[in-house]
Amino acid sequence: MAERITPRHENYSQWYIDIVLQAKLADYSPVKGCMVIRPRGYALWEKIQQIIDGMFKETGHSNAYFPILIPESFIQKEAEHVEGFAPECAVVTHAGGEELEEPLFLRPTSETIIWSMYKKWIQSYRDLPILINQWANVLRWEKRTRLFLRTTEFLWQEGHTAHATSEEAVEETLRMLNVYKKFAEEYMAIPVLTGKKSESEKFAGAVDTYTIEAMMQDKKALQAGTSHFLGQKFAKAFDVTYQTRDGNLEYVWATSWGVSTRLIGTLIMAHSDDKGLVIPPKLAPTEVVIIPIYKTGNKVKVVDYAKRVYESIKGSYSTEFDDDDQYSPGWKFTEWEIRGVPVRVEVGPKDMGADEVTLVRRDTGERTLVKVSQVVEKIKTLMEDIQNSLFLRALEFRKGNTRPISDYEEFKQYFESDGGFAESFWCGSSDCEERIKEETKTTIRVIPFNQPEKPGTCIVCGEKAEQQVVFARAY
RNA sequence: CGGGAUGUAGCCUAGUGGCUAAGGCGCCUGCUUUGGGAGCAGGAGAUCGGAGGUUCAAAUCCUCUCAUCCCGACCA
Structure with missing residues (x-):
């Protein structure tokens, strides 16, 4: 292990x-x-x-x-x-x-x-x-x-x-x-x-x-x-x-x-997740990994078949063919998941019989059977899906953890429990900025370009404030 | 730079003053295996982070030092 x-x-x-x-x-x-x-x-x-x-x-x-x-x-x-x-x-x-x-x-x-x-x-x-x-x-x-x-x-x-x-x-x-x-x-x-x-x-x-x-x-x-x-x-x-x-x-x-x-x-x-790295397809140095799955008796046939699949994919994607004999398929699955390769192609006797391969996407773990003739096309759609859904998931996460807050007590509670981004008005004084940092460990991360129409009141001092800013704990 | 924790084989850990430092993983050899981290047999690998001290005797106690991690202050 x-x-x-x-x-x-x-x-x-x-x-x-x-x-x-x-x-x-x-x-x-x-x-x-x-x-x-x-x-x-x-x-x-x-x-x-x-x-x-x-x-x-x-x-x-x-x-x-x-x-x-x-x-x-x-x-x-x-x-x-x-x-x-x-x-x-x-x-x-x-x-x-x-x-x-x-x-x-x-x-x-x-x-x-x-x-x-x-x-x-x-x-x-x-x-x-x-x-x-x-x-x-x-x-x-x-x-x-x-x-x-x-x-x-x-x-x-x-x-x-x-x-x-x-x-x-x-x-x-x-x-x-x-x-x-x-x-x-x-x-x-x-x-x-x-x-x-x-x-x-x-x-x-x-x-x-x-x-x-x-x-x-x-x-x-x-x-x-x-x-x-x-x-x-x-x-x-x-x-x-x-x-x-x-x-x-x-x-x-x-x-x-x-x-x-x-x-x-x-x-x-x-x-990334608890299984390892997750790399969006557009940045993945290796986009696809092919893992042949064989027993001693059918090794030559399966590897041959997998190699043909490899040949058909490698022109379109940065692909690795993992036919290392020392490790079991299970070990390889885990290993390539740690490395974050977006799409895994499993090629075994079952797939071979049906002229198919199994595609597994790294972000969701979802498996799909696909005919060899359609594999390149299908990978293309998968890559786009993964790229999009990673972005959307991150966007949803941010939205779900961003709250407009106008009351300082509520602000403090927010950061004592869940935390996230707080959208609050700030009068612009460095005193208020300093105080909120001392008391809540949050800083002004950004004064967004997109500002609300109406001014509000400063989250700290309650004075009139023109700017809404984003507070958060930061790296 | 302050507070805390840790440092024993490549990795994780046991050993808290006494015989040749123990185990698991990994590694090497061979055989058997292979659809979610396989099994058996054999083998290599450690001056116990470093320096100094106490002691008949130190991985173990003391002092210093170095490194890493965690929590703060400072920063991309």
Whole structure:
């Protein structure tokens, strides 16, 4: 008997760890807070990269690469930025056997080094916009780490764009937020709320931070991607100006936006179950697995038959043929369920007799008999079904665990029992935000774009409030 | 960084001062099996997280240290 996966209702954190380790997505590394992304985890990341990168290219961006080492003085140029990041940075002080004259920071994010370069590259409005993305690793010295969700080193992409006008930069910020929303919903099958972050939750150095916010199966919120309007802060810090058409000098407007390997953690916590990983078809590195079921006497015949099925499927789907002789079919079923492969094709003597195969979908476990001649077509429908129903299930779950609440006592009770998302009005004061965080451990996850017609009263102080926001406990 | 827990073979666990550190899973060999984690036989694998100390004697007691997990504070 292999190790069991801790059921979600017993211990959600442990369940998550069990999935990551047993599906062999990642492993702990010898270095505190770091992880090794194993081939199956990395295959997922490559799939995510490939799709999102295509979306970046479609919206006019190019990839580039900037160094991991950043001079200390650069980090310190933007006041809020340094305040936000300096405490969690690792710094190289020695190299080549000598102490460095100026310490070099391992990048926690690349705004500063990139804007030092933009200063060299931008002189005129003709040089704008610059639309650059980089795929990179970054390092943040976190106190408390969790596989994929928060590690000391993680992989991400960071887009950094430079624009002539504020309007253009804001437009870019929202465009990329929508790219993230589209990716989350159409590929990851995870519904997300979009909107702005409150002052206290925004990125250090941003004017405005926008977020895609998802609900996990334990009803906690998770920020899955952010897009920042940086205004002219970094342009001013690095003195990046351009000459306008009519000869004036103006500071450049900036955006930055990113998603990370955290998306893999998000994916796990949104869809997986007590049997293991559940991967939406559009992100599955392996879409179909074929398992021949034979006895010693009929092995050759069954494997032959299964192989023909494999031949007919593999052109259309990323397919694995598991004819390993050492493990029983039951063992294989369990194993491929842990790995989260969306569709399993069982091929045994019974199926062979009827010129059929058995299809089993990972999300519901539902079995269907289908003629070999129709198998590719049927898998196509199944894949679409799984993709859609994962999304709908997550959407229903979020809806069922979201409540408008206007009374603070009711709010407290809500989070003492079930919890979830609370839609409540907020007057905008950081005092009220701070108080509700202290008293209920909830934070403002997002100030949604979609606002009710009528204003209300602040959930905390009862004063008139223009904005309705979403409160939740968060990762 | 505070509070708690844990660390014994690849994994899970027993052993709470005394003989050669025990068992299950996994792994290797062979045979038999195979429609939901198969069976039998044989075998390999551990300086008990690390360092120091107490003792005739330490996995076991003490000190320090490291790592992981859980709960907080801080963060993508």
